[in-house]
Amino acid sequence: MSATDAQTSMPDNTGRRGPWAEVFFSLLRSGTFLTGLGIVLFWVACALFGEHFAPYDPLADDIINALAPPSAEHWFGTDQIGRDVFSRVIVGSRDILTVAPLATLLATIAGTALGLFTGYFRGIVDDIVSRILEAFMAIPVVIVALLAIVALGTSKATVIVVIGLSFAPIIARTVRSAVLAERELDYVAAAQLRHESALHTMFVEILPNVIPPILVETTVRLGYAIFAVATLSFMGFGIQPPSPDWGLSISSNYGMIGGGFWWTVLFDALAIASLVIGVNLAADGVQGALND
Amino acid sequence: MVFLGGQVLPGNVGRAILGPFADQRAVDALNHSLGVDRPLLTQYGSWIWNFIQGDMGTSYIFRSPVAPFVIDALGNSMKLAAVAFVLVVPIGILGGVIAALNLNRPLDRIISLGGLSVTVLPEFVTGIILILIFGVWLRWLPISAAWPRDAGFFTQLYYLILPSLPLFLVLFGYIARMARSGMIEALDSDYTRTAVLKGLPWRTVIWRHVLRNALLPTITVIATQTGYLIGGLVVIETLFRYQGIGSLIFTAARGKDFPVLEAGILTIGIVYAVATLAADFLYSVLNPRIRLGTDQ
Numbered sequence: 001m002s003a004t005d006a007q008t009s010m011p012d013n014t015g016r017r018g019p020w021a022e023v024f025f026s027l028l029r030s031g032t033f034l035t036g037l038g039i040v041l042f043w044v045a046c047a048l049f050g051e052h053f054a055p056y057d058p059l060a061d062d063i064i065n066a067l068a069p070p071s072a073e074h075w076f077g078t079d080q081i082g083r084d085v086f087s088r089v090i091v092g093s094r095d096i097l098t099v100a101p102l103a104t105l106l107a108t109i110a111g112t113a114l115g116l117f118t119g120y121f122r123g124i125v126d127d128i129v130s131r132i133l134e135a136f137m138a139i140p141v142v143i144v145a146l147l148a149i150v151a152l153g154t155s156k157a158t159v160i161v162v163i164g165l166s167f168a169p170i171i172a173r174t175v176r177s178a179v180l181a182e183r184e185l186d187y188v189a190a191a192q193l194r195h196e197s198a199l200h201t202m203f204v205e206i207l208p209n210v211i212p213p214i215l216v217e218t219t220v221r222l223g224y225a226i227f228a229v230a231t232l233s234f235m236g237f238g239i240q241p242p243s244p245d246w247g248l249s250i251s252s253n254y255g256m257i258g259g260g261f262w263w264t265v266l267f268d269a270l271a272i273a274s275l276v277i278g279v280n281l282a283a284d285g286v287q288g289a290l291n292d
Numbered sequence: 293m294v295f296l297g298g299q300v301l302p303g304n305v306g307r308a309i310l311g312p313f314a315d316q317r318a319v320d321a322l323n324h325s326l327g328v329d330r331p332l333l334t335q336y337g338s339w340i341w342n343f344i345q346g347d348m349g350t351s352y353i354f355r356s357p358v359a360p361f362v363i364d365a366l367g368n369s370m371k372l373a374a375v376a377f378v379l380v381v382p383i384g385i386l387g388g389v390i391a392a393l394n395l396n397r398p399l400d401r402i403i404s405l406g407g408l409s410v411t412v413l414p415e416f417v418t419g420i421i422l423i424l425i426f427g428v429w430l431r432w433l434p435i436s437a438a439w440p441r442d443a444g445f446f447t448q449l450y451y452l453i454l455p456s457l458p459l460f461l462v463l464f465g466y467i468a469r470m471a472r473s474g475m476i477e478a479l480d481s482d483y484t485r486t487a488v489l490k491g492l493p494w495r496t497v498i499w500r501h502v503l504r505n506a507l508l509p510t511i512t513v514i515a516t517q518t519g520y521l522i523g524g525l526v527v528i529e530t531l532f533r534y535q536g537i538g539s540l541i542f543t544a545a546r547g548k549d550f551p552v553l554e555a556g557i558l559t560i561g562i563v564y565a566v567a568t569l570a571a572d573f574l575y576s577v578l579n580p581r582i583r584l585g586t587d588q
Binding site for chain 2: 140141142143146147149223227230231234235236247250254257260262265266269270272273276277280
């Protein structure tokens with residue numbers, strides 16, 4: 001896969017359109033990608049401008065109208081201290097859409113650097129680093145997060161670092177296998193013969209040619225990062241009250257689910273579900289476009 | 293080679309898991325002035341030694357030995373995981389096989405897309421939606437996994453159905469996808485063509501030739517999901533208020549009850565290592581091309 005990807009991403013002066021334009025146009029033709037992108041953009045818009053079109057202040061309580069079922073005034077009902085669930089769902093996209101992309105970005109940068117080093121140098125460096133990464137990958141993110149949060153305290157930064165570092169080995173593994181194929185090609189040998197430094201060869205010569213698999217892996221990881229951030233905030237780690245975050249809202253309201261107050265959790269659950277599925281559809285589309 | 297990988301990996305897992313909480317031991321030792329003067333390695337060594345002998349230390353919160361808690365919780369978690377596995381393995385494989393036999397027809401689309409969608413959802417989200425549907429609206433199943441005291445086998449099973457469903461959904465997608473791609477590859481192969489050409493009935497071809505080859509990678513996937521399952525258990529047990537190893541660790545982490553936390557996590561590491569080894573063993577039994585030992 002990496003060899004053909006490399007060819008598509010190399011500058012192609014003979015064709016009418018550049019390789020990236022090809023990818024772009026095949027993305028525009030992909031229904032999966034556009035549906036996913038549409039869902040994600042909707043939530044991004046809510047995160048950015050949510051307060052302007054939310055009917056109520058997501059943090060304003062109104063004890064008299066607490067736990068009101070959905071009605072014309074409160075479309076999604078109100079929660080246990082009378083906050084409007086509809087407004088909270090809209091504004092609740094903000095924290096998860098800050099934390100998850102930052103964590104993914106950290107994972108991509110760290111993973112790409114690790115993958116380039118292990119794939120380029122191979123040998124004992126590769127063996128040692130790969131074993132450590134494998135061991136790290138075997139531990140579930142939730143457990144790593146529990147330990148890190150006990151040790152470092154809970155904050156958004158901790159969550160970003162924990163998820164970023166947990167995902168970095170997975171990206172490193174993908175980059176490494178792509179680099180292993182690339183480093184056998186003539187242009188790498190040419191760079192080495194020109195006495196380019198190892199850093200130059202890795203980051204200037206090889207990196208541009210392994211961008212497609214990195215891009216695919218990053219979009220897939222973003223889906224998992226949202227999964228992980230939502231789960232951690234449901235467990236009470238990371239994003240803290242009074243944020244209207246979805247996972248947090250579910251965790252503070254699901255205790256009353258037996259009383260039949262379904263509206264306090266259902267809409268948050270559906271919001272998480274739609275965002276996760278949207279990101280995964282988009283990732284599927286990117287994968288399809290780059291592998292053609 | 294697979295066997296070697298399986299042996300090296302658990303060794304590293306153990307060490308990697310021990311690393312982070314060796315530090316916390318140091319921290320908590322300072323706080324509680326328990327053996328503060330001893331070097332970290334000595335503490336760590338004596339802790340491992342005690343653990344092997346079945347002494348997991350004393351809980352800070354409950355002021356009683358940790359071992360009974362951990363063993364009870366592990367038993368409960370295993371019940372839950374067993375229900376999920378017993379449901380998901382046959383149904384997941386069946387789903388994948390049906391999808392592959394109907395490749396690119398609507399049935400395949402439904403199974404593949406449905407499997408993928410439920411796999412990517414966090415367990416607590418599917419859990420909440422399932423609780424609402426089956427527990428609150430239909431009132432078919434209890435919304436908490438805490439069964440009455442002295443409940444019999446079937447009552448316990450009844451209480452475990454709902455909590456095991458979110459785990460089932462996440463695993464279903466993975467297993468069905470692996471079984472499907474394994475089946476497609478096997479159906480496409482020369483030996484399947486040969487079997488069909490020599491006039492074997494289609495049923496025999498599928499059972500004797502295709503399935504045996506197709507299911508090998510699936511078994512590996514099932515084993516690697518043990519690690520995922522442990523993470524999933526933490527969430528599910530919290531959501532359903534189930535006294536398992538996941539909720540034990542979670543409560544310990546929140547209450548900074550380090551002996552419980554450490555014992556719980558080391559137990560999980562051991563379970564993981566055993567599961568990985570068992571998977572390697574099963575793989576070699578099913579695949580005559582890889583045999584353990586020297587009897588070639």
